[in-house]
Amino acid sequence: MGIQDIIEGKRQWRAHMTRVKALPPDYQIVYKEIQxxxxxxxxxxxxxxxxxxGILDFFEEGVAAGKGVLELIGDDVATFCDDLIKDSRTYADIHQESISRKPGTAEK
Structure with a gap:
């Protein structure tokens, strides 16, 4: 990763966060909890x-439709997040695999 990639990544992140800050306050709070x-x-x-x-796009559509954030995701932010990442491999999965391996075996 070169310096240009880092600069472009920061530029994209700032643009993303500008979009988050344009959301209504309740959406911002929930987005930050999801994040x-x-x-x-x-x-x-x-x-x-x-x-x-994708979450930000979803929230912007909800705002445009006049819906409250809890109408979109439900009352439990963690459950919403778990549903989003249920088919993704997580760092928790990697950690669980590492502690369940037999001692002295190498990771593939």
């Missing part, structure tokens, strides 16, 4: 995938 959750639990391909931008 915190997925950064912690983390699908392995989070940075390469469209997860966060």
């Amino acid at each position: 915190r959750y997925v950064f912690k639990v983390g699908p392995v391909d989070l940075l390469d995938g469209p997860l966060l931008s």
Whole structure:
């Protein structure tokens, strides 16, 4: 990864966060909770995938339709997030695999 890639990544992230800040306050709060959750639990391909931008698109459509954020995702943010990443390999999966291997065996 070169310096240009880093600069472009930061530019894209700032543009993404500008879109988040344009959301109504309740949407912003829920988005930040989702972001915190997925950064912690983390699908392995989070940075390469469209997860966060897809959520943002979904929220922008909800705002345009005049819906409240909880109408879109339900009352439980964690359950919503778990449903989003249920088919993704997470860092928690990798950790669980590493502790369940027999001692002295190498990872493939």
